[in-house]
Amino acid sequence: MxxxxxxxxxxxxxxxxxxxxxxxxxxxxxxxxxxxxxxxxxxxxxxxxxxxxxxxxxxxxxxxxxxxxxxxxxxxxxxxxxxxxxxxxxxxxxxxxxxPVPIYGHDLFTSRDLSFEPNENAATPQTYVLGPGDEVIIDVWGSSEVSFRQKISPDGRINVPQVGPVDLGGMSIKDARKKIAKAFGRVYSTDNVSLTLGQVRSIQVHVMGEVSVPGTYRLSSFSTVFTALYRAGGITDLGSLREVRVSRDGEQLATVDIYRYLVDGDTSCDITLHDGDVINVPPYRNLVTVEGNVKRPMRYEMASGETLDRLIEYSGGFAPEAHKSNVRVTRRGPDGQEVYSVKMDAASDFALCDGDVVGIDPEMERFSNRLEIKGAVRRPGSYRFGDGVTTVRELVEKAGGLNEDAFTGRAQIVREKEDLSLEVIAIAVGGIMDGSVPDVALKNNDIILVANRKDVEPKGPFRITGYVVNPGEYPYADSTTVEDLILLAGGLEDGASTVRVDVSRRIHDPVSTMPTDTLAKVFSFSIKDGLVVDGKPSFTLEPYDVVAVRRSPGYVEQRKVTVFGEIAFPGEYILVRSGETVSELIARAGGPTGKAYLKGGTLRRKSSDYENLLRQSMKTISESLHDTVEVKTDSTFSVGVEIDKALANPGSEYDVVLREGDEIVIPEILSTVGIQGDVLFPNTVSYIPGKKMRHYINEAGGYGERARRSKVYVVYMNGNVSSGRNSRIEPGCEIIVPSKPERQGLSAGEWISLGSSSASFAAVVVSLLNLLK
Known part of the structure; x- marks a missing residue:
């Protein structure tokens, strides 16, 4: 090859x-x-x-x-x-x-789901014809029991011991059993002889014509025409599914119409093959395209003389929306394209030709006897025109009547005119229904629209805010009072003021010709036992009113602070008055214990909303200026306090005023000092009264190579910080030695750039000097 x-x-x-x-x-x-x-x-x-x-x-x-x-x-x-x-x-x-539009049936022999491989495990058909290469199994039982397995020789016979040669080639299984029984009966005294088929032979079949891979194929003797077509890769787009020819011994045996299998499920067309059979797939004769509203629009191969009704059957029939009265057929004639309009009662007489295109158009979306009613009626929808439904009153009554919220002053009839354009006719539907206005006759395809009063007269919702259980919006209802809306919102919440409830009303003047500076009208009320006790007695709310229930100025929630550490009664405490100080709280907690180290006392405070906003603004400004200062936005922060001085001088500037969430920690006495940062050996050493900072730094091995000695600072236990080498040293403090930034030398390119800049600057200076001379 x-x-x-x-x-x-x-x-x-x-x-x-x-x-x-x-x-x-x-x-x-x-x-x-x-x-x-x-x-x-x-x-x-x-x-x-x-x-x-x-x-x-x-x-x-x-x-x-x-x-x-x-x-x-x-x-x-x-x-x-x-x-x-x-x-x-x-x-x-x-x-x-x-x-290209697919051709019906051409994917049959290329699908992975269908292999058409013969089932060799099935019972052997009685009509199966034995041939050279088939294996037969002969079993004898009764007075004599013996079994033989023989393969039929090329000359069509088997040679059985004691029985001799038996010709079986070309015989069916049924006839071969009779012949074997007769031959064995002459040797064995029993009639119990059976013959079954063992290994089957293979046959060679020639597949020619319009297939993907024509040639000679070796197949199982159980193979059929469909098996051979599958092995040959299927039929090409030029091949025929309607006239597959099978020849045997030089003569045409059958013409296979595969549509009988696809459309009718008839498997008799799938002929079993014999050795040497020739399958020839000729080109198609008539290929017709179906477009539009059929269940399976595609191309179909039509046999000679087949008509339009048969094509519709092949395509699965009309789709529900198809126009079935007339079918359009486009055909290429000698002078160009020709169009035929075929009625379905004549479809059985209209023969199709190669290249025809059949189009099935959809039905027009029109009704011959329909009325429709929409909107504020009990059963809106479509109704049959006629049979007692020909007027507006009759149609409304058929639809169950008007709803209670229907706008009866005016309704519309949408009607098609003769040129299919639309017109709107106004009717007084309320007057028609009560008989004060004459009824109106309807026409086919009329649509009645009955509006809802809410749509015609929209009324916006109420809104209630502030100290109620469920603040939010509530739908408008006539005659709603402030008390009603508060009740709808679940009642007053703990902390609500009963002496101040405000109602804000939008300005609405439909006849005004000039703008106004007034933005809203405000009404204020007092409430007692859920009732308004001042203001207008019959005051009712209007659409879009906003009710605000204020917080009582005399309502104060408990404010919690916490004391930990060396205190007589540590734990949570509630501030008893505004402005309570550290000294007062410690006194209420029983005072410090004997082990308390008051100088090391700390105060942690939660950031307020204002402080969080301020720090976030500072951080944003710092980032926009590319500042290296880090602005912390933590939820808590440390307040520098001196509790020993606060207790010694109550009410002084050292006595910090407490607020909700504060946490005071009073540690026990420490006798150590920590040294961190750029020292040779960061360490924690014993506190010795009177020793200066130099002593403790030496205890850590001395300064490091890049230590910034002038920037040494001390962090005390109470959160205060002191800078300088002369800072006082107290028990529990931490000495921090910062490092100098690491210097990096200039690269060669930076030196060159610096030199160029210097030279340029020097040239400018020289020019200026020359000008000033």
């Missing part, structure tokens, strides 16, 4: 769904080497048609490696490659732009 033939064979076989092991065996039987297969698949992969990973799957897997759509696309691209015309990009673009 040539390289071109091998590539076409492999692509077509993949499109047919055959496994790679089958393809390999068939190619080897045709004299193709494995090296040649690998080389050709590699060259196709380089053209971009098969990814390398997929190529490995093709060579190794025993299962089809692509879906039908992918296999078909691969096959088509391979054909374009072999055609040798144009660039690969041009051919790919042309393939993408052309999407």
């Amino acid at each position: 040539s390289d071109e033939a091998i590539v076409q064979y492999v692509t077509s076989a993949l499109a047919a769904g055959r496994t790679t092991s089958q393809i390999g065996q068939e190619l080897i039987s045709r004299g193709v080497s494995t090296a040649q297969i690998n080389r050709l698949l590699g060259s196709v992969s380089k053209e971009g048609l098969v990814p390398s990973a997929q190529q490995n799957q093709v060579m190794k897997s025993d299962q089809p490696s692509q879906t039908y759509r992918q296999r078909s696309e691969y096959s088509e691209k391979s054909k374009v490659l072999l055609a040798g015309k144009g660039t690969m990009d041009e051919k790919k673009d042309s393939l993408k732009s052309k999407k």
Whole structure:
């Protein structure tokens, strides 16, 4: 086989769904080497048609490696490659732009779900004809028991010990059993003889014509015409499904119409093959396209003389929305396109031709006897025109009557005029229903629209805010009072003021001609036992009113603070008055214990909303200025306090005023000092009264190489900070020695840039000096 033939064979076989092991065996039987297969698949992969990973799957897997759509696309691209015309990009673009309408039934022999492989495990048909290569199993039982397995020789016989040769070739299973029983009866004294089929022979079948891979195939003797067509890769778009010819011994045996299987489910057309049979698929005769409103619009192959009604049957029948009275047929005539309008009662007499295009149009969305009513009626919808429903009153009564919220002053009839344009007719539906206005006659396809009073007279909701259980919006209702709305909102919440409830009303003056500076009207009320006790006695709310229930100025929630550490009664405390100080709280907590270290007392405070906003603003400003100062936005922060001085001087500036959430911690006495930062050995050492900072730094090994000695600072236990080497040292404090920033030398490029800048600057200076002379 040539390289071109091998590539076409492999692509077509993949499109047919055959496994790679089958393809390999068939190619080897045709004299193709494995090296040649690998080389050709590699060259196709380089053209971009098969990814390398997929190529490995093709060579190794025993299962089809692509879906039908992918296999078909691969096959088509391979054909374009072999055609040798144009660039690969041009051919790919042309393939993408052309999407032919599929032909009914042509995917039957390329689907992965249907293999048409014969079932060799089924019971052998009585009509099966034995031939050379078939294995028969003969069992004898009764007075004599023996079993024989014999394969029929090329001359059609078997040779059984003691029985001799028996000719079985060309006989059916039924006739062969009778002959074997008769032959064995002459030797064995029993009539209990059976013959069954063992291994079946293989046959060679020739598949020719419009198939993907024509050639000679070795198949099981149980194979049928469909099996052979599947093995040949299926029928091409030019092939016929209606006239597949089967020849045997030089004479045409049958013409297979595959539509009998597809449409009617008739399997009798799937003929069992014999050795040497020839299957020929000729080109189609008539291919007709069905478009529009049928259940299966596509192309269909029509036999000679088949008519339009049969085509509609092949396409699954009309879709529900199809216009069935007339069918449009477009046909290419000698002078151009011709159009036929065929009525369905004549469809059985209208024969179709090759290339015909049948179009099924949809029905027009029109009704011949419909009325419709929408809006504020009890049962809106469509009703039959006539039979006692011909006027507005009759239609409204048929729809259950008007709703209680219907706007009865005016309704509309939407009507089609003769030119299909629309007109609107106003009617007084309330007067028609009570008899004060004459009834109005309706026409076919009229639509009555009855408005809802809420739509015509929209009334906005109430809104209530402040100290109520469920603040929010509530729908408008007539005669609603402030008390009613508070009750709807779940009542007053704890802390609500009963002496101040405000109602804000929007300004609405439909006859005004000038703008006003007034933005709203405000009414204020007092409430006692849920009732308004001052203001207008019959005051009712209007649409869009906003009711605000204020917080009572005399309502104060408990404010909690906490004391930890060396205190007599540590725990949570409630502030008893505004402005309570640290000294007062510690006194209420029983005072400090004997182990308390008051100088080390700390105060942690929660950030208020204002403080959080202020710090966030500072952080934003710092970032916008590219400042290196870090602004902390923590939820809590430390307040520098001196509790010992606060207790010694109650009410002084040292006695900090407490607020909700404060936490006071009074530690026990510590006798150590910590040294951190740029020292040789950061350490914690014993506190010695009177010793200066230098002593403690020496206890940590002394300053480091990059220590900033002038910036040493001390952090005390109470949160205060002192800078300088002369800062006092107290028990529990931490000495921090910061580091100098690491210096980096200038690179060669920076030195050059600096030199250039200096030279430029020098030139400017010289020019200025010359000008000033």
